[in-house]
Amino acid sequence: MAELSDRVVEFLSAGTRTGMLGYVAADGRPLVAPVWFVVDDGQLVFNTGRDTSKGRAIxxxxxxxxxxxxxxxxxxxxxxxxxxTLTDDAQDVLDIATRAGARYMGADRAEEFGRRNAVDGELVVRVHPTKVISGLDITA
Incomplete structure (x- = not known):
């Protein structure tokens, strides 16, 4: 497994940058979808529905x-x-949904978005890095 350097974690955690998730459809087509994510214990973590394209594909x-x-x-x-890896642990789903809500919508709306996105059928997706490629401050 690869590790996220401190500089990479700092970049990934800054502001409200959206992650573009690449995954494979059932028929083999490559697909990309935006995700709100947080960095947690060296992993990129986000919520998705079990029955969404992302959930089924993963x-x-x-x-x-x-x-x-x-x-x-x-x-x-x-x-x-x-x-x-996927989990439907209710506390984990609520925690990640609330943290993502705080990041993307602001601390004052974190609980609102946490509750909204921590409903039955939601999952937590934890991406364990196997390879990290970065280009930071490319034109500096």
Whole structure:
């Protein structure tokens, strides 16, 4: 397994950058979808529904990739290739949904988004890095 360096964690955790999740459809097509995520214990973690395209695909094939970029000078990106694990533990789902809500919607709305996104059928996806590719401050 690969590790996220402190600098990569700092980049991934800054602001409200959305992760672009790459995964494989049942028929083999590559798909990409945006996800709100948090970094937790060296993993990228997000919520999704069990019956969504993402949820079904990850259950079928746990290999995923998340790419996060900063499209402003000096331009940066991080690509995390990994293996995803799924859980429907209610407390874990609520914790990650609340933390993502705080990150993307603000601390004052964290609980609201946590409750909204921690309903029956929601999952926590933990991406365990196997390879990390980064280009930080590319034009600096």
């Amino acid at each position: 259950k079928r094939d746990s290999r995923v990739v998340i790419c996060v970029d900063d499209p402003h000078p000096p331009y940066s990106f991080v690509q995390v290739q990994g293996v995803a």
